[in-house]
Amino acid sequence: MAYEPAGAPDYFDIDELLTEEHKLIRQTMRDFVKREISPYIEQWAQEARFPTEIVKKFGEVGAFGPTIPAEYGGGGLDYISYGIIMQEIERGDSGMRSTASVQGSLVMYPIYKYGSEEQRRKYLPKLASGEWLGCFGLTEPDFGSNPGGMMTNIKDMGDHYLLNGAKMWISNSPECQVAVVWAKNEEGRIKGLIVERGMEGFTTPEIHNKWSLRASTTGELVFDNVKVPKENLLPNADGLKGPLGCLDSARYGISWGAIGAAIDCYESARKYSLERVQFDKPIGAFQLTQKKLAEMLTEITKAQLLAWRLGTLMNEGKASTQQISMAKRNNVDMALHIAREARQIHGGMGITGEYPIMRHMMNLESVITYEGTHDIHLLITGADITGIPAFK
Numbered sequence: 001m002a003y004e005p006a007g008a009p010d011y012f013d014i015d016e017l018l019t020e021e022h023k024l025i026r027q028t029m030r031d032f033v034k035r036e037i038s039p040y041i042e043q044w045a046q047e048a049r050f051p052t053e054i055v056k057k058f059g060e061v062g063a064f065g066p067t068i069p070a071e072y073g074g075g076g077l078d079y080i081s082y083g084i085i086m087q088e089i090e091r092g093d094s095g096m097r098s099t100a101s102v103q104g105s106l107v108m109y110p111i112y113k114y115g116s117e118e119q120r121r122k123y124l125p126k127l128a129s130g131e132w133l134g135c136f137g138l139t140e141p142d143f144g145s146n147p148g149g150m151m152t153n154i155k156d157m158g159d160h161y162l163l164n165g166a167k168m169w170i171s172n173s174p175e176c177q178v179a180v181v182w183a184k185n186e187e188g189r190i191k192g193l194i195v196e197r198g199m200e201g202f203t204t205p206e207i208h209n210k211w212s213l214r215a216s217t218t219g220e221l222v223f224d225n226v227k228v229p230k231e232n233l234l235p236n237a238d239g240l241k242g243p244l245g246c247l248d249s250a251r252y253g254i255s256w257g258a259i260g261a262a263i264d265c266y267e268s269a270r271k272y273s274l275e276r277v278q279f280d281k282p283i284g285a286f287q288l289t290q291k292k293l294a295e296m297l298t299e300i301t302k303a304q305l306l307a308w309r310l311g312t313l314m315n316e317g318k319a320s321t322q323q324i325s326m327a328k329r330n331n332v333d334m335a336l337h338i339a340r341e342a343r344q345i346h347g348g349m350g351i352t353g354e355y356p357i358m359r360h361m362m363n364l365e366s367v368i369t370y371e372g373t374h375d376i377h378l379l380i381t382g383a384d385i386t387g388i389p390a391f392k
């Protein structure tokens with residue numbers, strides 16, 4: 001029996017804060033996820049298979065680069081629309097949302113924000129349509145939370161750069177056509193480069209045996225004396241603020257996406273609690289089950305309001321990195337907690353692939369770590385409160 005998501009909880013009439021366009025986008029994405037993802041996701045995840053065919057479909061439905069201007073193939077939409085798209089995809093699966101987040105926020109966004117006009121015109125339309133898949137290479141085997149220590153480097157060879165080093169844990173890498181790669185130049189400044197599949201010395205070995213984001217493909221990026229043409233350097237990125245600017249956009253999307261996973265777990269638990277009978281009553285009649293459900297709905301509602309407000313600040317260009325950190329941290333933690341509680345309500349059935357719970361829970365274990373770990377985001381808030389960065 002395939003699990004079919006029901007409607008979204010909206011306990012505080014948050015729909016009144018949305019425009020008709022937002023609601024139309026949500027319905028379109030919900031229909032897309034029900035049609036193209038939900039019927040197959042359990043099998044993809046069980047088989048640890050990235051469905052390459054989804055890339056073109058994401059392009060067609062407008063899931064790649066919704067906030068990028070339409071003249072480059074993007075959706076030209078606002079940040080609330082972007083959040084809604086991420087929420088609906090992650091309601092299907094966090095791995096599928098990761099594919100779309102990386103393409104939009106971590107590949108198209110830096111090319112749009114830091115790229116030349118030629119780079120924008122060459123890459124963005126192909127990435128928006130899903131003809132090409134991209135990835136974002138920041139993390140290295142020895143530098144995760146501390147990306148500023150990266151060892152990957154470029155040397156200026158006159159007519160090209162020579163790129164050496166390795167990146168680790170890169171979403172989309174085994175299937176990518178292009179990679180936005182962050183590397184230090186000879187002065188130790190972090191620069192962004194567009195590396196294309198087929199460049200000699202560039203390989204993308206896959207990372208196997210993940211218990212999380214199993215339908216998303218993850219790998220390494222290995223650069224062995226790769227000759228990168230000079231025109232592939234992103235001219236307007238300099239220093240760590242280049243990659244961190246992209247992460248702001250992606251983390252914002254995650255703060256909405258996690259709500260989607262939480263809603264799916266909550267809806268499944270609510271339905272199950274009304275159907276499953278023990279001691280001659282539906283388990284939803286027991287106070288302890290009601291406590292779990294009531295707390296889930298409360299936390300989802302708080303997360304929805306936080307994400308919506310952050311979206312309005314993003315639209316006005318006023319959202320700070322620290323606010324984005326707080327929302328990403330809170331909402332992912334909320335979703336993981338709800339997945340665990342929903343798992344309890346489903347009893348033994350909760351560990352099976354009949355229900356989406358365990359898959360969401362395992363996925364969220366990556367989401368709480370990538371794009372800044374749970375603890376690092378807490379320390380970002382701590383630094384904002386005290387003026388003292390405790391992570392250094």
Ligand SMILES: Cc1cc2nc3c(=O)[nH]c(=O)nc-3n(C[C@H](O)[C@H](O)[C@H](O)COP(=O)(O)OP(=O)(O)OC[C@H]3O[C@@H](n4cnc5c(N)ncnc54)[C@H](O)[C@@H]3O)c2cc1C
Nearest residue numbers: 136137138139144145169170171366370371372373375391
């Ligand atoms: C499935 C998946 C997909 C990913 N996709 C991408 C991608 O597309 N591109 C990319 O560049 N990266 C990607 N990442 C990498 C991800 O961003 C890193 O895993 C993350 O930043 C943490 O780095 P790390 O794993 O090296 O952990 P570490 O940095 O080694 O951290 C280990 C633990 O130490 C804690 N810690 C570290 N420093 C401090 C400190 N100063 N104070 C307190 N605690 C600290 C952390 O909070 C964590 O609990 C992905 C990761 C996963 C799992």
